[in-house]
Amino acid sequence: MNAMIATSAVGKKYGRQWALRDCTLTIPAGKVVGLVGPNGAGKTTLLQLAAGLLTPTSGTITVLDGQPGTSPAQLARVGFVAQDAPAYARLSVAGHLRMGAWLNPDWDGAQAEHRIARLGLDPRQRAGSLSGGQRAQLALTMAVAKRPELILLDEPVASLDPLARREFLQSLMEVVAEQGTNVALSSHLVADLERVCDYLVVLAASRVQLAGEVSELLASHHRLSGPRRDPGTLPANQEVIEASHTDRQSTLLIRSDGPVLDPAWTVRPVSLDDLVLAYMSRARDAGNSRRPGLEVVR
Amino acid sequence: MIRGGAWKFAWVQARTQTAVAVAALAAAAILAAITGPRLLHFYDTVVATCGSRNDCASVTTAFLSSYRVIQVALPPVLLVAPALIGAFWGAPLVARELETGTFRLAWTQSVTRQRWLAVKLILAGLAGMAVAGLLSLILTWWFSPIDRVQMNQFTPAMFGVRGITPIGYAAFAFAFGVTAGAFIRRTIPAMAATLVVFAGARLAFSYYVRPYLITPLRATSALVMPTESGPAPPLGAGAVKPGDLVVSDQTINAAGRVIGANGGVGPNGEIGIQVTHGRPSLAGVGACPNKFPPLGGGLRGSGGQPPADFNAAVQECIDRLGIREVVTYQPLSRYWPLQWDETLIFTGLAIVLAGVCFWQVRRRLT
Numbered sequence: 083m084n085a086m087i088a089t090s091a092v093g094k095k096y097g098r099q100w101a102l103r104d105c106t107l108t109i110p111a112g113k114v115v116g117l118v119g120p121n122g123a124g125k126t127t128l129l130q131l132a133a134g135l136l137t138p139t140s141g142t143i144t145v146l147d148g149q150p151g152t153s154p155a156q157l158a159r160v161g162f163v164a165q166d167a168p169a170y171a172r173l174s175v176a177g178h179l180r181m182g183a184w185l186n187p188d189w190d191g192a193q194a195e196h197r198i199a200r201l202g203l204d205p206r207q208r209a210g211s212l213s214g215g216q217r218a219q220l221a222l223t224m225a226v227a228k229r230p231e232l233i234l235l236d237e238p239v240a241s242l243d244p245l246a247r248r249e250f251l252q253s254l255m256e257v258v259a260e261q262g263t264n265v266a267l268s269s270h271l272v273a274d275l276e277r278v279c280d281y282l283v284v285l286a287a288s289r290v291q292l293a294g295e296v297s298e299l300l301a302s303h304h305r306l307s308g309p310r311r312d313p314g315t316l317p318a319n320q321e322v323i324e325a326s327h328t329d330r331q332s333t334l335l336i337r338s339d340g341p342v343l344d345p346a347w348t349v350r351p352v353s354l355d356d357l358v359l360a361y362m363s364r365a366r367d368a369g370n371s372r373r374p375g376l377e378v379v380r
Numbered sequence: 381m382i383r384g385g386a387w388k389f390a391w392v393q394a395r396t397q398t399a400v401a402v403a404a405l406a407a408a409a410i411l412a413a414i415t416g417p418r419l420l421h422f423y424d425t426v427v428a429t430c431g432s433r434n435d436c437a438s439v440t441t442a443f444l445s446s447y448r449v450i451q452v453a454l455p456p457v458l459l460v461a462p463a464l465i466g467a468f469w470g471a472p473l474v475a476r477e478l479e480t481g482t483f484r485l486a487w488t489q490s491v492t493r494q495r496w497l498a499v500k501l502i503l504a505g506l507a508g509m510a511v512a513g514l515l516s517l518i519l520t521w522w523f524s525p526i527d528r529v530q531m532n533q534f535t536p537a538m539f540g541v542r543g544i545t546p547i548g549y550a551a552f553a554f555a556f557g558v559t560a561g562a563f564i565r566r567t568i569p570a571m572a573a574t575l576v577v578f579a580g581a582r583l584a585f586s587y588y589v590r591p592y593l594i595t596p597l598r599a600t601s602a603l604v605m606p607t608e609s610g611p612a613p614p615l616g617a618g619a620v621k622p623g624d625l626v627v628s629d630q631t632i633n634a635a636g637r638v639i640g641a642n643g644g645v646g647p648n649g650e651i652g653i654q655v656t657h658g659r660p661s662l663a664g665v666g667a668c669p670n671k672f673p674p675l676g677g678g679l680r681g682s683g684g685q686p687p688a689d690f691n692a693a694v695q696e697c698i699d700r701l702g703i704r705e706v707v708t709y710q711p712l713s714r715y716w717p718l719q720w721d722e723t724l725i726f727t728g729l730a731i732v733l734a735g736v737c738f739w740q741v742r743r744r745l746t
Contacts, residue, residue, distance in 0.1 A: 133488050137746040157490045164484035170393075171480070177392065184385030185489035221485070228490070 085147070086111045086232060086264045087132050092141035094127050101127040103288040105141070109266070109281060114258055116275030117268035118358055119285035125268035126165060128285065129236045132266070133162040146231055146264075158187055161225030161233040166241060167217045171210030175203050175220060179227070186228045194227035197253075215246030219253065226257050233257070235267035239274055251278055272355045284358055286365035296354065303357050306334045306347040317344075324360035335360045386491050386499045394504050397469055401511045408454065408515060412522045415447050422446060423525035440529055451526065455541045458515050462549035463578050465508040470557020471570035473500055474741065478565045483745075497741050501734055505554050512550035516543065531623035534715055536586040543719040548726030553578045555730035559737040562745070585722065591627040593721050596708035603631055603643065603705040605651060605695050613643075616707040623712040634702030639665060643705060653694055660697065668697035 087109045094102045102124035109115050117125045130136040131143050134151015148156040169178060175198060183189045198205060201219050209217060218238055225233050235254070239247040255278055258265055269275050275282065282299060284292040292299070303323070310332045313322040320342070324335040335352060336342075342349045352360075427443045430436035474497070477483040487493045520542045527533045533542050540549065556577055561570035599616030606612050620626060631640035642649030645665055652663030661667040672693045710718065 130484075135484060135487060135746070151487075151492070154490045154492055154495075157488065157492065160488070162484065162488035164481065164488070166481065168481035168485050170482055170485075173392070181389050181392070182489070184388045185491050187490055224485075 084111065085109060085144070086113060086115065087143070087145050087266065089128075089131075089143045090141050092131065092138045092143045094124075094131060094136060095139040100288050102131070102285075105290050107283065107290055107293055109283070109293070111146070111264055112262075113264065113281040114279050115264075115266040115281045115283060116272075116279030117266060117283050117285060118272055118275055119268075119270065119291075120362060121270055123270075123285040124288045125270075125285050126236050129162075129234050129266065129268055133160055133234050135162070154187075158228065159231045161228045161230035163218070163221045163225050163233070163235040163238050165236040167214075167221035167238070169209035169212070169217055169220060172208055174206050174208050175212070176205035178209060178220060178224060179205070182224045182227055188229040190227045190229055194223050197223045197226070201253075213246075214241045215243070215250065218242060218246070218250055222250065222253060222257075226261075226263075229261075230263065232264040232266070235265070237268055237270070239269065247274065254278065272358045276354050282354070282358070284361045286362045287369045289365070291361040291365050292358075299357060300352065300354065302339060303335065303337050303352045304342055305350045305352050305356070306332075306336060306342060307350070308332060308347040311346075323364055386495060387503065390499045390503045393500075394469075394507065397504075398507060401507070404457075405511060405514055405518075408457070408518050411450065411454075412518045415450060416522045419447060419522070420525055423528070427525070427529060444526065444529060450522070454519055454522070455538075458512070458519050458541045458546055461512050461515055462508075462546060462553040463575055465512065465550050466553025466557035466574040466578055467571040469504050469508055470554040471561045471574050472567045473504065473558045473561060474737070475561030475565060475567040475570045478561075478745070479567055493741055494738065497738060501555075501558065501737070505551060505730070505734075508550045508554045509547045512546040513544065516541070516546040531712075534623060534625040534710065534712065536590075539590070539719075539722075540582060540586065543716070544723045545719055545726070548723035548730075549578070549582065551730035552581065552726040552733070555733035555737070559733045559740070562737050562740045585726075589725075590718060590722060591625065591710065593718055594710065594714055596627040596710055599707045599709070600704055601707075603698050603703050605691065605698065606643065615643075616705070616709070620707055620709050621712065625710040627708040627710060628706075630706050632704055632706055633665060639703070645703065651694065651698075653697075660693075662697055662701060662703075665701055665703065668693075669700050670696045 085108050087107065089105050089107045092102065092105045093100060105124070105128065117128065119125050127136065131138055132145050132150055134145075134149075134157060137151075143150060145156075146159055148159065150160070151157060170181075173181070179191065179194050179198070182194065183191050195205075198220075201216070201223075203212070203216055203220065209220065212220065218241075222233075222235070222238070225235075238254075239250050242250060251274065254265065254267070257263060258278075265278075267275070267278075280296050282292070282294065282296050283290060308331070310327055310330055313325050313332070313334060316322065316334075316336065319340055320336045320338045322334055322336050326333050335356065422443055426439055427436075430439045433439075474483075477486060483493075486496060523542070527538075527542070532538050539545065553574060557570065557574040560573045560577075561567065564570045564573065597619075599619035601617035601619070604613035604617075614620070615626065615629065629642050630638050631643070631645055633639050640646045640649070644650045645662055646652065653668075654661050654663055655672075659667060660672045670693060673689045
């Protein structure tokens, strides 16, 4: 197996609106992948395509070299924690675990019960009365006990308070450490992903803006500051992602394969947060420039 | 996977509604078991032998008023049971999963959504059909002596609360509910749509489809004027028996054109005789070719009734004008063939709807 998720020009349209467009990605296996982007960027669409809940309008997607959702075997290989961790409100925690045992061939019941006990959840409690954090943990437990090769999590911590957020991500990391499972999770906050992900995909305006290993992304992006100058005069191997100018000074965020040698620049590393924000605002500006009408209003 | 895991989970989700249905069935069965044998005994010992004692009228009245509460209360339960199965079992089946988002949990386990749907459709659908069928069995048995007296099981009001048709209705209402839920994606509107469409389908079928499923028999006879006293003349000169379903009852003139209905010359079954300048004529048809007796005191004779020889003259006028009555009807012998036809048609519609539902869940909800 060489790719966790491979897409080729994949797109998904709802009515006349593209939720995801022309998305070509190859995410290598053995990673913890973060999908980051503003709300409505297409993160949920991409994850649901990978889980087999949606089928693409155009293009192709393979997950672990299989067609998502087409067979029980493929479904068994992928665990999915949907946004807001939906659960049957009137079914108990134990009932949900029984459901998992009935519907999944490789269910690890002992591990599921152990996790529930460690989390301090009452197996008899109905899912409808669980807190958001507890429900998310139940959903994660179900996804993990299925023993999938890949776990997809759609905004798993978005509705959780900071403490529950940290606990959830910790338990997710334990799963990765213990079982070596592939993981892809989405968030609109880089901070959630920074600690857990080693691969990052930035989605904005229904398109992939950036994808790569976190370490490589950090190594290849630099913040340059120096006397004001036209970004067009930079060497060819330096792509400007973001530029801001004062009367005297220019600050650039660039992507460069090689080192920055020009002594006029002060070169500083970029935080992942800044990097992602730069790509997201570039996508937004590109979207706006295609609609000049909006500019006039401003 | 434990074999049949999908069935077990479908059962877990359906057990509350099943318990309610079983409780209702048990209540009906107990009620019927207590009262039914007594009713049957009453019929066998008193009603069936009334001819030898010449007290049929009073005995029948007493018989038909026994267990009045059950007679009034049970048929509506069976009447609405398929609608409730459609609205409360069918409509939420997919719609609630879509509404609450739990389909994302259900459809990402190791069971394809087609299999998930098939299991739920078969389990809950067959349960609904069984509930309706058993309830109808109880009613049909309990009411059998009453039906033998009333002979009205062919009427639109009774046909659907006896025999096997409730099974077909339950299948149809359930499948419609599931499909409506899969399209509308909201439980309450899907329930409302199910109730409205089911009621419409039942009514339309009763009045516009069932009477014509088998080409009705046709009986043409002389139009016989009803007399003030005595029983009404037999329909179709006796061809139409008690218990038959009368589909239409029309009056035609000598040329075969329809000139009235319900045993009269006119849409409301009236026979109007006009006397102008001493010449009697049949309203809307023409002058009577025969002589009428002299009407000294006008049309109203002694005691407010037309004289007997006047009625005879009207009858002669009708006969000489060539007016006849055409009755189309379904004989009682076609009761069970029509029960089967209707059940199979509604079940067939249910299967088509289930196919549409599969298509929607597989292709559209993605």
